[in-house]
Amino acid sequence: MALVLSVLFFFLSMSIGEASNHYLGDAGYVITFVLMAAYFFVCQFRLSHGNADALRKDWPIILALNVVPLVMFILVVLNEKWPAILLQGLVVLIAGWGGAFIGAAVASRAARKRQGAHEEEGPK
Numbered sequence: 001m002a003l004v005l006s007v008l009f010f011f012l013s014m015s016i017g018e019a020s021n022h023y024l025g026d027a028g029y030v031i032t033f034v035l036m037a038a039y040f041f042v043c044q045f046r047l048s049h050g051n052a053d054a055l056r057k058d059w060p061i062i063l064a065l066n067v068v069p070l071v072m073f074i075l076v077v078l079n080e081k082w083p084a085i086l087l088q089g090l091v092v093l094i095a096g097w098g099g100a101f102i103g104a105a106v107a108s109r110a111a112r113k114r115q116g117a118h119e120e121e122g123p124k
Contacts, residue, residue, distance in 0.1 A: 002064035005043045010068045012039065013092070033091050040065065040099025041106075048107035052115055055104050062100045069096035 016035055020028030047061050048054035069092045076089035 002043070002047055002061045003067060005047075006065050006068040009036075009039060009096075010072070029087065029091060033095050036092065036095035037099040037102075040096050041103040044100040044103030045107045048104045050107070050111050050114075052108055052111040054108040054111070055101070058104055062097075062104060065100050066096045069093055 013032070013036055017028070017032045020031045022028070024031065043065055044058075044062060047065065048058050051058060073089045073093045076085055076092075080089070
């Protein structure tokens with residue numbers, strides 16, 4: 001599922017990025033970054049939901065979710081000059097990994113809170 005979401009991200013990011021940059025200029029990069037980070041956050045949160053140890057144990061899922069952004073970054077590094085690498089490549093990489101890590105952390109924290117609440121209730 002994470003790999004499918006990663007491939008879906010490619011088409012989503014290209015359409016959002018092109019539209020926002022065309023109509024909004026440089027402000028489109030900020031909007032694209034925020035939307036990409038939110039996408040990865042939501043995807044990783046859903047994938048790690050209920051796992052109290054998501055940051056340590058969901059590495060394969062985080063990596064699978066970030067396959068396409070990682071490949072996109074490598075291709076940008078191989079084919080573009082430094083301004084494009086810094087502006088486009090790093091934006092994609094940071095949004096993907098950052099959103100995924102924060103999503104896993106929030107899912108882990110929510111699962112730990114839920115476990116703590118169940119332990120406080122005790123047996124009935």
